[in-house]
Amino acid sequence: FLVVEAVGALVTNSLSLLSDAGHMLTDLVGIGMALAAIHVANRRVQRSHRTFGLYRLEILAALANAVLLFAVGLYVVWEAIDRLQHPESVRSGEMLVIAIAGAIANVVCFLLLREGANESLNVRGAYLEVLADLLTSVGVIIAALVIAFTNWEWVDPIIGAGIGLFIFPRTWKLGAQAIRVLVEAAPPHIDVDAVRVDLAAVEGVVNVHDLHVWTLTSEMDMASAHLVVADESDLHTVLDRAREVLRVNYHIDHSTLQVEPASHTGCDDVDW
Structure with a gap:
């Protein structure tokens, strides 16, 4: 659905829809990098000079994901400021249809992951990401409805900027956690x-x-x-x-x- 949403954002010229697609992309890339790093790190065959194996690859993947999240959020906010100064027309009808479809997809994933979220840390992480995606989809739906009924096209970059800003706290937390591990500071829960x-x-x-x-x-x-x-x-x-x-x-x-x-x-x- 990520591809559909990205193409839809280009067709409708919607920044909020594009930012939602970017948010979904960073989630997908982050989960993919983490899984790949965990798979490589858990391989039994290791070179003798890697005395700690490749376990740190997961942390490096998390740091790379944080950098990607920051870049996406910064681009969306920058683009939103530009569009507020130079408004562009948005096709709210198609935008609404795509946003609703995205919300439905997120609701399905949300329901599938809800039961396992209390049993697995990784599943809980995916569950929270889906919940965040659902909230951003709702924001895009609100923007599409407001534009359709009021023709206030400035709402689109405002919602887009909101989604971009929504990314930053998670980026800061993820990056801080990764850097804390890489500098070998003591875990925060251990005195x-x-x-x-x-x-x-x-x-x-x-x-x-x-x-x-x-x-x-x-x-x-x-x-x-x-x-x-x-x-x-x-x-x-x-x-x-x-x-x-x-x-x-x-x-x-x-x-x-x-x-x-x-x-x-x-x-x-x-x-x-």
């Missing part, structure tokens, strides 16, 4: 200071240093740390309990912990 306190509370641990917590890709948080333990401590027990703290309290299944006797020196000399 690094609390992790340090919990690890230090493990029996036998006297100090924790070089603690790092980051996200490799979606739903895959990781951690590394040096645990300084009393010389008489059982290293195996300390390691097992520390890994359990990370797994149970913070849902970090992949952790790299270096256990060091208190009498050992040199491991904390690196200052970066």
